[in-house]
Amino acid sequence: MWTLAVLFCHDIPETIDHVLLACPVTSRWWFAMVSGLQVQPDSTVMSLLQQVFELHDSSLEALCVSVLWVIWEARNRCVFQGVEPRVDDLVTRLKLMAAPPRTTASVRQRILPATWHRPEQDIIKMNFDGSWKEDREAGFGCVARNDQGLVMAAATTFPIDAPSPLIAEALAFRWTLSLASDLFFMEIALETDCLQLFDAWNKPLHGASYFISILRDCKDLVSRFNSFSLSFVRRSGNTVADHLAKNSSKYPNYVWIEEVPPDCIRLVDSDVTAAMTT
Incomplete structure (x- = not known):
């Protein structure tokens, strides 16, 4: 055997x-x-x-x-x-x-539905994700949408050196914050499907690990915005960012303004349709 x-x-x-x-x-x-x-x-x-x-x-x-x-x-x-x-x-x-909701009230309040939903008025929602391979090669993807579900921007970057999947997610978080600042999005709501990243963000940042140092950089970047939140979303509510990250090698270091690449249009339309029914 x-x-x-x-x-x-x-x-x-x-x-x-x-x-x-x-x-x-x-x-x-x-x-x-x-x-x-x-x-x-x-x-x-x-x-x-x-x-x-x-x-x-x-x-x-x-x-x-x-x-x-x-x-x-x-x-x-x-x-x-x-x-x-x-x-x-x-x-x-x-x-x-x-991905399924946990039982503690503090986490349950931040767990989102299984589909993408619109942000509050005047808020730009940015979904992001990181992909990772065993050769330490990572790629990132994010998409920014307004309260009408309209795409404000999308972006990818590749390749990025990352020693682990969690580090890739943290680096994608920092990259998304920098992108939001460069695009002058001042009121943002970020979503990740990495529960470990979400949990770490909501705890005191003790220690001197590479992961913690990246999150400290993110804390500094957050001060640039008028309003900010980070929420956990199930993978099914993060499909556009997930697709962009996994296909970032096709579009290395690219930014789209008010559009997404053609292979993402169907996913964006599905998100808007789902948001209208929830």
Whole structure:
């Protein structure tokens, strides 16, 4: 029977701890999906969970359990269907698992519907997203729309060096804020489908990691605007930005004013239609 250990690291027979933590391939996945968590070579699943739960961080607890499940799903698809996992697919799966609303009131109030909806009058809503590959190559996309659903601008940039998907999302956040300032959008509402970024933004920015330093840059940029908000939206409400980010290599470092590229027109129209019915 095929095992993940044989298929990917060609090292030792499969065990739970090796598949979920110790396999060099799995270790790279952990680095890509969980920023700042140190997974030691001799860690077991139980010792990792004990380490995480001792931090008393419910968001990190949920994230780590989700990563374990995503890796186990990938293992089963590989063994039973012959599908070789890719890290960007795993990150996408992790985002989808994080998308349903959580139970705490403070987060629930900021979770948005599953479709795009119009901002308040005189507010420019900017949806943004980052894409990432294992070679550290990232691309960003964003779209800005007014309270009528009309496109004010769209943009992409590629390639950007980013060590992990979370860093790519944070860099896309900073890039979107800079773009908004350059376009003189003074009252903005930003939306991301990265729950980990959204949660981090709403916590004190302690530490000196690269991720935290990017968020501090964003805090400085926010002071340029008359009004600002960041909300979490499900992937289905962020389709235009997601499409632009994933296709940013086709349009590197491009800005559209009051339009989007042709392959996005259908997605924009679908958003407006959905907004009219909600």
